[in-house]
C-alpha cells in the first residue's frame with residue numbers, strides 16, 4: 001500500500017501540524033512527492049508534523065509521521081529483506097574521534113538522508129547534545145545498502161560516549177552483532193574506548209577497527225594500529241583507514257559491515273522477546289520505545305507486556321527509524337524499531353527491559369536488566385515553602401522522561417521541606433538542571 005503512494009500518484013493529503021498545543025489541519029490534492037516536500041518546508045517551524053496520504057485512484061491510505069522531513073523519506077527503505085541480509089551494528093569511539101561525522105556519512109552514502117538535509121549532524125539531534133557536542137541519548141537508523149546486487153538492511157544503533165551512560169551503552173551493544181571501533185589516527189586509543197571495547201567483546205560482537213582522520217597531516221595510522229593490537233589484542237590486519245570528513249573509506253566500511261558482521265539469529269517463530277535500548281517521552285503519544293526484536297515478531301495492535309515493570313499495553317504504532325519514524329505493520333526477529341502504546345511514564349518501559357506478548361509470554365526475560373543506581377545526590381528545596389507541591393509535580397514530570405532520575409522527600413531544619421535527588425553522575429545532574 002505504501003509503495004503505491006510513493007510512485008508519484010495523485011494523492012489527497014491530510015496535513016496536521018501542531019503549534020504548541022494547537023492543531024491545524026489542511027487538505028491538499030497533488031502529486032505526492034512535490035507537495036509533501038513543499039508542505040514540509042512550509043511547516044518546518046512547527047514542532048510536530050503529520051501527513052496522511054490517500055491515493056485518489058486507489059483509495060489506499062498511508063500515514064507518514066516525520067517531524068523533520070515529511071514524506072520525502074523514501075519508502076523503499078521499508079522493503080523487507082531476509083534475516084540473513086540484516087546487519088545490526090554500533091560505533092564505539094572516544095569523544096571527538098569522529099563517531100557522529102562517520103554516522104552521518106554512512107547515512108548519506110546509503111541515501112538515507114540527503115546531503116542538504118545534513119546541516120546538523122543527524123544522530124545527535126537533541127538540542128542540548130548539539131550545544132554540548134556530545135551524544136547523550138541513543139538513537140538508531142536503518143539504512144538500505146546494495147551489495148553484490150542484493151539489498152541489505154543495516155541498522156546503526158548509536159551509543160552515548162560519556163561514562164555516566166555506560167549502562168545505556170551496554171544495552172545498545174546487546175542489540176548488535178557487530179561494532180565499528182573508530183580511533184582517531186592522529187591520537188590513538190583512549191581509556192574510555194577500552195571500557196566499551198571490552199563490553200563489546202563480552203557481548204561477542206564482531207569488531208571492525210576503523211582509523212579515522214587520515215586526512216590530517218599528523219595522522220599516524222601504523223602507530224595507532226600497533227597500539228590497538230598491543231593494548232586491546234585485536235587483529236588489525238583488516239583495519240580500514242578512513243576520513244569521515246572527506247568521505248574516504250566509507251564504501252569499504254559499508255562492505256565490511258555486510259561481509260564481516262554476522263546476521264541476526266533467525267528466531268521469528270519463537271515467543272516475542274524484544275530488548276529496549278532507549279525510550280523517551282512524547283507529550284502527544286506517550287513514551288516512544290526503541291527496541292531490537294531478538295525473538296518472535298511484533299505488530300501494531302498486539303497486547304504487549306513489559307517483563308521487568310510488569311505492565312501491559314496495546315501497541316498503537318510500530319515502526320522503523322530511518323532515521324525518522326516510519327510506520328510498518330510488523331517487525332520480526334533481527335529488526336530494530338520503535339513502538340508507541342500510550343505509555344504514561346518511561347519507568348514502565350525502562351532501558352534493558354524485555355517486551356513480550358501478554359498472551360504468549362516468553363519463558364524468561366533477556367539478560368542484563370539493571371535498575372539505575374544514582375551516584376550523585378543533591379538537595380532541592382523551594383524558595384517559598386508553599387511551592388513544595390509544585391516542585392514535586394515538576395520532578396514527577398521530569399521523571400516521566402528520565403527514569404534514571406530518583407527523588408525522595410527530605411526535611412532540613414534550615415531549608416524546610418524539599419527533595420533529595422539522585423543522578424547517575426555529574427553530567428546527568430547538569431543535563432537535568434538544564
Ligand SMILES: Nc1nc2c(ncn2[C@@H]2O[C@H](COP(=O)(O)OP(=O)(O)OP(=O)(O)O)[C@@H](O)[C@H]2O)c(=O)[nH]1
Nearest residue numbers: 095096097098099100101133134135213243244245
Ligand atoms: N580532519 C578530520 N576531522 C574530522 C574527521 N572526522 C571528524 N572530524 C572532526 O572531529 C570533530 C569531532 O567529530 P564528531 O563526529 O563530532 O565526534 P564524536 O566522536 O561524534 O563526538 P561525540 O559526539 O562528542 O561523541 C569535529 O570537529 C569533526 O569535524 C576526519 O575524518 N578528518
